[in-house]
Amino acid sequence: MKIFSTMTSLLLFPVLLFSCHQQITTDNPTSSIDSLKNIIEQLKPGLGEFMLQFELHHDRLAKAIREKNYERANYETDELKETAKKIVQLHITNEKLQQPFSFFYDKYLKAAFENLSIAAENKDESALNTNFLALTNNCNSCHHENNMAFVKIEP
Numbered sequence: 001m002k003i004f005s006t007m008t009s010l011l012l013f014p015v016l017l018f019s020c021h022q023q024i025t026t027d028n029p030t031s032s033i034d035s036l037k038n039i040i041e042q043l044k045p046g047l048g049e050f051m052l053q054f055e056l057h058h059d060r061l062a063k064a065i066r067e068k069n070y071e072r073a074n075y076e077t078d079e080l081k082e083t084a085k086k087i088v089q090l091h092i093t094n095e096k097l098q099q100p101f102s103f104f105y106d107k108y109l110k111a112a113f114e115n116l117s118i119a120a121e122n123k124d125e126s127a128l129n130t131n132f133l134a135l136t137n138n139c140n141s142c143h144h145e146n147n148m149a150f151v152k153i154e155p
């Protein structure tokens with residue numbers, strides 16, 4: 001019996017040593033940075049959440065244009081720009097996006113946002129209407145290109 005327990009301790013010793021060693025390696029700076037990176041990834045809002053912000057400001061922009069509230073139209077355009085900037089800065093993506101968001105930002109949003117800002121500053125109702133329609137079409141083109149054609153944004 002005594003012999004058996006001595007044998008067991010001798011066998012267990014390397015196992016314990018090995019598991020301690022495992023813990024020590026997780027304390028190294030590289031793996032700590034990796035686990036922090038993981039946490040950051042988990043805390044980032046998903047693309048769908050930013051899209052809901054797009055929808056909100058898109059609809060408020062429509063209302064502002066209808067009511068000829070140019071200051072509000074300018075503000076809502078800025079909010080759309082800010083939302084897009086965050087998606088780019090945080091490198092938000094998901095399995096549906098065929099390219100990085102910044103690619104589609106340049107293709108579909110950048111010019112539309114700039115034209116809307118200029119139109120709002122000039123209180124140009126007809127340019128606001130034209131560019132708002134262009135923006136809505138571009139939202140839908142990007143949905144089409146990224147397997148989301150069933151999310152149809154109405155002007």
Ligand code: HEC
Nearest residue numbers: 047048051054055058096104108139142143146148151153
């Ligand atoms: C990069 C191309 C792209 C552009 C540009 C884009 N979308 Fe999206 N949109 C997506 C993708 C991809 C999804 C699916 C997100 C997901 O998987 O949760 C989506 C989803 C949505 C949804 C559904 C969100 C939900 O959870 O119900 C809405 C609403 C939406 N977009 C609105 C807009 C509006 C408004 C615009 C224009 C101002 C716009 N999107 C521009 C790619 C785009």
